[in-house]
Amino acid sequence: MEEQGEFVIPASPQDVWDALQKPDILKECIDGCEEMTVTEEGIFACVVAIKVGPVKARFTGTVKMVEPKPPHSYVLEVSARGGGAGFGSGRAEVNLQEVPEGTTLSYVVKGTIGGKLAQIGTRLFQSFSRKMTRTFFDRFSQRWVR
Amino acid sequence: MNAETGIGASVLRKEDARFITGKGQYTDDISVFGQTHCVFVRSPHARAKINSINTDAAMAVDGVIRVFTGGELVEDGIGDLPCGWVVTSKDGTPMVAPPHPPIATSVVNYVGEPYAFVVAETLQAARDGAEAVEADFEILEAVVDTATASSSTQIHENAPSNQAYDWELGDKEATDAAFAAADHVTTLDITNNRLIPNAIEPRAALGSYDAASSTYTLYTTSQNPHVERVVLALFVNVAPEANLRVISPDVGGGFGSKIFVYAEETAVIWASAKVGRPIKWRADRTESFLADAHGRDHVTKAELALSSEGEMLGLRVKTIANMGAYLSTFSSSVPTYLYGTLMAGQYKTPAIYVETQAVFTNTAPVDAYRGAGRPEATYVVERIVETAARELNMDPVELRRKNFIPPDAFPYQTPVALEYDTGNYAASMGKALEIADHDSYAARKAASEGNGKLRGRGYSCYIEACGIAPSQLVISLGAGVGLFESAEVRVDVSGSVTVMTGSHSHGQGHETTFAQLVSDRLGIPFDSVNVIHGDTGRSDYGLGTYGSRSIAVGGSAIDRALDKIIAKGKKIAAHMFETTDDQVEFAEGQFSYAGSNEPKPFAEIAGAAYIPAVYPLDELEPGLSEKAFYDPQNFTYPAGSYVCEVEIDPSTGVTEIQKFVAVDDFGNVINPMIVEGQVHGGLAQGIGQALLEHGIYDADGNLSTGSYMDYAMPRAADLPDFEVDMTSTPCTHNPLGVKGCGEAGAIGSPAAVMNAITDALGVKDVPMPATPHTVWETIQQGA
Numbered sequence: 020m021e022e023q024g025e026f027v028i029p030a031s032p033q034d035v036w037d038a039l040q041k042p043d044i045l046k047e048c049i050d051g052c053e054e055m056t057v058t059e060e061g062i063f064a065c066v067v068a069i070k071v072g073p074v075k076a077r078f079t080g081t082v083k084m085v086e087p088k089p090p091h092s093y094v095l096e097v098s099a100r101g102g103g104a105g106f107g108s109g110r111a112e113v114n115l116q117e118v119p120e121g122t123t124l125s126y127v128v129k130g131t132i133g134g135k136l137a138q139i140g141t142r143l144f145q146s147f148s149r150k151m152t153r154t155f156f157d158r159f160s161q162r163w164v165r
Numbered sequence: 166m167n168a169e170t171g172i173g174a175s176v177l178r179k180e181d182a183r184f185i186t187g188k189g190q191y192t193d194d195i196s197v198f199g200q201t202h203c204v205f206v207r208s209p210h211a212r213a214k215i216n217s218i219n220t221d222a223a224m225a226v227d228g229v230i231r232v233f234t235g236g237e238l239v240e241d242g243i244g245d246l247p248c249g250w251v252v253t254s255k256d257g258t259p260m261v262a263p264p265h266p267p268i269a270t271s272v273v274n275y276v277g278e279p280y281a282f283v284v285a286e287t288l289q290a291a292r293d294g295a296e297a298v299e300a301d302f303e304i305l306e307a308v309v310d311t312a313t314a315s316s317s318t319q320i321h322e323n324a325p326s327n328q329a330y331d332w333e334l335g336d337k338e339a340t341d342a343a344f345a346a347a348d349h350v351t352t353l354d355i356t357n358n359r360l361i362p363n364a365i366e367p368r369a370a371l372g373s374y375d376a377a378s379s380t381y382t383l384y385t386t387s388q389n390p391h392v393e394r395v396v397l398a399l400f401v402n403v404a405p406e407a408n409l410r411v412i413s414p415d416v417g418g419g420f421g422s423k424i425f426v427y428a429e430e431t432a433v434i435w436a437s438a439k440v441g442r443p444i445k446w447r448a449d450r451t452e453s454f455l456a457d458a459h460g461r462d463h464v465t466k467a468e469l470a471l472s473s474e475g476e477m478l479g480l481r482v483k484t485i486a487n488m489g490a491y492l493s494t495f496s497s498s499v500p501t502y503l504y505g506t507l508m509a510g511q512y513k514t515p516a517i518y519v520e521t522q523a524v525f526t527n528t529a530p531v532d533a534y535r536g537a538g539r540p541e542a543t544y545v546v547e548r549i550v551e552t553a554a555r556e557l558n559m560d561p562v563e564l565r566r567k568n569f570i571p572p573d574a575f576p577y578q579t580p581v582a583l584e585y586d587t588g589n590y591a592a593s594m595g596k597a598l599e600i601a602d603h604d605s606y607a608a609r610k611a612a613s614e615g616n617g618k619l620r621g622r623g624y625s626c627y628i629e630a631c632g633i634a635p636s637q638l639v640i641s642l643g644a645g646v647g648l649f650e651s652a653e654v655r656v657d658v659s660g661s662v663t664v665m666t667g668s669h670s671h672g673q674g675h676e677t678t679f680a681q682l683v684s685d686r687l688g689i690p691f692d693s694v695n696v697i698h699g700d701t702g703r704s705d706y707g708l709g710t711y712g713s714r715s716i717a718v719g720g721s722a723i724d725r726a727l728d729k730i731i732a733k734g735k736k737i738a739a740h741m742f743e744t745t746d747d748q749v750e751f752a753e754g755q756f757s758y759a760g761s762n763e764p765k766p767f768a769e770i771a772g773a774a775y776i777p778a779v780y781p782l783d784e785l786e787p788g789l790s791e792k793a794f795y796d797p798q799n800f801t802y803p804a805g806s807y808v809c810e811v812e813i814d815p816s817t818g819v820t821e822i823q824k825f826v827a828v829d830d831f832g833n834v835i836n837p838m839i840v841e842g843q844v845h846g847g848l849a850q851g852i853g854q855a856l857l858e859h860g861i862y863d864a865d866g867n868l869s870t871g872s873y874m875d876y877a878m879p880r881a882a883d884l885p886d887f888e889v890d891m892t893s894t895p896c897t898h899n900p901l902g903v904k905g906c907g908e909a910g911a912i913g914s915p916a917a918v919m920n921a922i923t924d925a926l927g928v929k930d931v932p933m934p935a936t937p938h939t940v941w942e943t944i945q946q947g948a
Contacts, residue, residue: 072874073872073874102296103292103295103296105209106209131865132867133209133210133276133865133867134209135451135871137209137276137863137867137868137869137871138276138451138454138455138867138868138869138871138872139451139871139872139874139875141863141867141869141875142869142874142875
């Protein structure tokens with residue numbers, strides 16, 4: 020499964036970079052996020068409740084930031100388990116580029132899902148993940164819109 | 166005989182009263198004292214090494230009694246699930262059967278493969294426990310695609326190129342020579358889509374162990390409880406056969422998927438002794454999708470050699486068959502002896518050569534599903550015959566008629582091992598065309614075109630080998646079981662009759678059909694015949710129901726037992742008439758003797774048998790109960806002609822079947838209504854395959870079609886009002902002249918539908934299922 024996209028955020032790359040490191044901001048912006056903590060430098064632990072079609076579960080995951088090049092790019096390695104509902108893992112390449120409106124954040128995500136999520140949710144998962152991403156950046160951008 | 170209830174009468178089914186009022190007793194309806202519940206923990210990965218399994222958290226769940234992993238079964242001597250038919254490769258080597266532990270121990274090879282199971286006080290606790298089982302997997306690269314499996318990563322240590330076997334049938338040289346001499350060669354690359362069976366009742370098992378008698382009782386959804394018992398005793402080593410009773414109560418559909426011996430019932434019956442309490446398991450629907458044996462999944466290249474006049478000279482077929490991750494119980498026979506042997510179809514093609522390479526993939530095991538090999542063979546033969554007719558600008562009906570085996574050529578030896586006993590293919594074809602209003606097709610096509618629609622017409626003339634079959638033949642070909650059937654006819658003192666059959670009804674209506682047979686032959690009321698099946702504790706032995714064998718083999722066994730009943734009845738009557746038994750006649754329920762004007766009704770002889778006053782007991786044993794084991798001399802060969810007309814909306818790609826005519830030759834028919842119902846069900850499944858159903862794994866081996874949201878079953882609105890009729894050339898080698906009707910509809914219909922769709926679109930092939938999206942894309946590509 021592969022996804023890519025970009026969003027324009029009305030803030031400088033440095034501000035965007037800084038905000039993306041803060042667990043409380045991430046928690047606020049990820050739909051259904053119940054916990055987000057930094058376990059060690061560049062590693063987040065999170066709990067996210069999701070509902071994809073008939074599959075409803077609480078996923079526990081880790082997000083590891085690798086290859087950080089502040090404030091330009093980084094790679095996230097994500098893995099999450101949702102008990103009986105399934106599991107997911109993926110790798111996201113994130114790039115920040117300064118533009119007149121602020122910063123263009125572009126991403127390419129490659130991931131896999133398995134378990135019940137894959138068996139009865141595959142068809143719905145793509146639109147689910149797009150919606151979740153859009154919600155994240157809407158909320159994230161709102162921080163700079165007054 | 167009684168015209169209302171005898172052979173040939175459309176008697177309403179005895180069993181339907183309980184089925185339609187919710188009084189059926191299915192496995193999950195049965196509960197026993199102290200029963201616990203079981204949930205299987207299934208692999209979320211298509212292929213992975215199991216590094217460790219931690220059951221501590223699961224054991225801590227309130228209500229969980231025990232958590233078992235695969236290693237515990239191995240330690241206890243529980244064997245692998247066997248494949249019961251050894252197919253030999255071209256080079257003389259036996260097939261490769263990878264180890265198949267019921268519960269995975271060190272590796273998992275498909276999504277849904279069980280690696281642990283949880284026994285708990287309640288189903289909810291078992292589910293919670295299963296969620297708490299933690300396994301550490303090392304994920305390995307999965308192999309999914311049928312066509313490329315042999316050049317992919319090797320799955321099993323003992324199976325290089327992921328190959329189970331590479332089999333051949335027929336005369337290669339003669340076939341090559343036929344192609345060299347041909348005026349025209351038609352080639353066709355086709356796939357036969359993977360199907361998931363979807364019986365309405367999911368599989369279930371209730372195992373219990375009685376420590377006092379050291380006996381096990383397993384209630385389960387099996388199409389062949391005696392075979393289940395043999396395999397569990399002899400191969401899986403659960404218990405001595407004598408200490409194991411298998412009961413298949415009412416079963417809600419099987420379609421082949423309930424023939425096999427699976428992990429779940431093995432685990433449940435074994436664990437019941439460990440836990441000391443009965444254990445029940447019932448699959449939920451997604452479990453059925455994941456872990457029932459799937460069907461079909463072939464990739465085939467076929468070539469047909471013809472003369473310029475359309476005479477079929479040779480057929481060459483090369484198939485890759487996806488076996489899934491392991492060889493299921495009878496899987497190896499399906500793309501070989503139930504497939505290659507049918508490539509002659511209804512035609513006198515003199516030279517045929519078939520090759521089948523069976524490959525392993527990280528998908529659920531594939532085994533027999535309604536038709537089992539014969540739908541795949543019919544699809545190859547009938548698609549390529551129709552394609553050849555188009556290429557030669559011949560009427561596909563004429564091409565077929567030119568090549569039919571003529572009625573006077575029977576018995577007919579095909580070049581692919583089978584000897585057809587009887588048939589009249591042109592008669593079925595003629596009747597089907599008449600019913601289909603064949604000659605006024607042009608007007609219907611014009612009307613469709615006037616409405617902006619594309620109309621197409623397709624034919625399919627299938628043959629099947631069923632009533633399987635002669636034991637010594639199948640054993641010589643690698644089968645590990647005989648394929649006879651047993652029957653016991655027990656005449657009660659009052660003259661009513663109890664029949665114990667080794668056939669198993671899971672929707673077929675045997676309680677009615679077999680009662681008609683007995684009532685007709687003994688001249689006793691239909692309602693005084695009781696048919697009992699599906700219990701190893703009540704009938705001697707049985708090989709079960711699949712391959713449309715129940716009436717041809719099971720019915721013939723009953724008929725043989727009835728012969729013995731009548732013979733003994735004559736001996737008793739002879740003493741009453743004071744004559745010899747060769748002077749006694751039996752007809753219309755009466756024993757008679759030319760020297761007496763007082764015939765003896767059957768019930769009077771039954772009474773005399775059990776109250777033995779009239780005959781010398783040193784000559785004749787008391788009682789009237791007889792057994793028979795019937796082993797057929799040959800398969801039976803039902804055949805038929807199907808005609809399908811479709812109308813396609815080019816703007817949406819939606820295909821509507823506007824006409825479907827099925828004319829089948831089942832030989833003699835006991836209950837025409839039941840036979841018609843079987844044809845309807847088969848057609849619905851075949852049309853489902855052609856238009857809707859597709860079991861899909863993604864590239865990682867996740868089953869993408871794991872529920873009814875993604876796997877489309879045919880619904881009433883997808884099906885036309887079927888026009889069903891019959892012709893009859895009675896089977897020549899069984900006493901009833903019957904052939905079997907259970908699979909025909911599913912065998913013959915996909916080719917008819919796809920021939921109609923390709924005709925409408927003017928293309929060579931459309932992959933099944935021809936969903937609106939696929940059809941629309943095909944139209945766009947052509948535009």
